[in-house]
Amino acid sequence: DADVTQTPRNRITKTGKRIMLECSQTKGHDRMYWYRQDPGLGLRLIYYSFDVKDINKGEISDGYSVSRQAQAKFSLSLESAIPNQTALYFCATSYRGDTQYFGPGTRLTVL
Amino acid sequence: QKEVEQNSGPLSVPEGAIASLNCTYSDRGSQSFFWYRQYSGKSPELIMSIYSNGDKEDGRFTAQLNKASQYVSLLIRDSQPSDSATYLCAVTAEGTYKYIFGTGTRLKVLA
Numbered sequence: 227d228a229d230v231t232q233t234p235r236n237r238i239t240k241t242g243k244r245i246m247l248e249c250s251q252t253k254g255h256d257r258m259y260w261y262r263q264d265p266g267l268g269l270r271l272i273y274y275s276f277d278v279k280d281i282n283k284g285e286i287s288d289g290y291s292v293s294r295q296a297q298a299k300f301s302l303s304l305e306s307a308i309p310n311q312t313a314l315y316f317c318a319t320s321y322r323g324d325t326q327y328f329g330p331g332t333r334l335t336v337l
Numbered sequence: 338q339k340e341v342e343q344n345s346g347p348l349s350v351p352e353g354a355i356a357s358l359n360c361t362y363s364d365r366g367s368q369s370f371f372w373y374r375q376y377s378g379k380s381p382e383l384i385m386s387i388y389s390n391g392d393k394e395d396g397r398f399t400a401q402l403n404k405a406s407q408y409v410s411l412l413i414r415d416s417q418p419s420d421s422a423t424y425l426c427a428v429t430a431e432g433t434y435k436y437i438f439g440t441g442t443r444l445k446v447l448a
Binding site: 257267268269274280314323324325326327328329331333 | 345369371378379380381382386402416425427433434435436438439440441
């Protein structure tokens with residue numbers, strides 16, 4: 227079984243809809259991250275969490291929110307999706323500040 | 338703005354040759370350095386991590402770090418067509434947990 231899982235793997239939605247992307251991990255890591263990847267722009271950090279009670283904005287948090295329901299679960303929400311949020315979204319985990327391990331990704335398309 | 342720079346490529350090398358991938362970073366206080374491999378549409382996968390000046394070898398891969406010159410490189414010996422992918426350089430900013438990613442170098446190994 228994969229150590230970091232993401233659901234759904236693919237999602238097509240319409241402008242204005244609320245979307246939730248979920249991430250779960252069995253690695254026992256304390257830190258979790260959400261990134262988006264766009265062609266030519268690389269990976270950009272949306273939100274990160276050091277533990278259940280510590281959530282922080284990354285460089286592109288506008289239009290997104292997160293919830294750390296448990297040490298192993300970190301969800302990303304788009305309150306009102308817009309087309310320029312079409313991207314590949316990755317969850318990652320790490321133990322403290324060390325190596326980050328990525329989930330398989332969610333391909334989100336907003337029409 | 339702390340940056341990590343990579344040549345986007347594509348870098349084309351014949352099968353069996355050495356591929357050399359380079360990365361420069363702007364934050365002199367950076368402490369941890371990582372190379373990830375990413376196949377198209379897939380998640381980044383850790384290849385190497387390096388923390389101190391010099392070379393670190395793992396199989397066909399060698400990471401080289403030179404903090405004085407602020408660059409880190411990845412050498413792939415005996416390149417195989419399966420090595421064709423985008424290689425992402427990541428650097429942790431001084432005093433933080435955060436990774437700063439380069440936009441990646443696309444490598445093509447020609448059979």
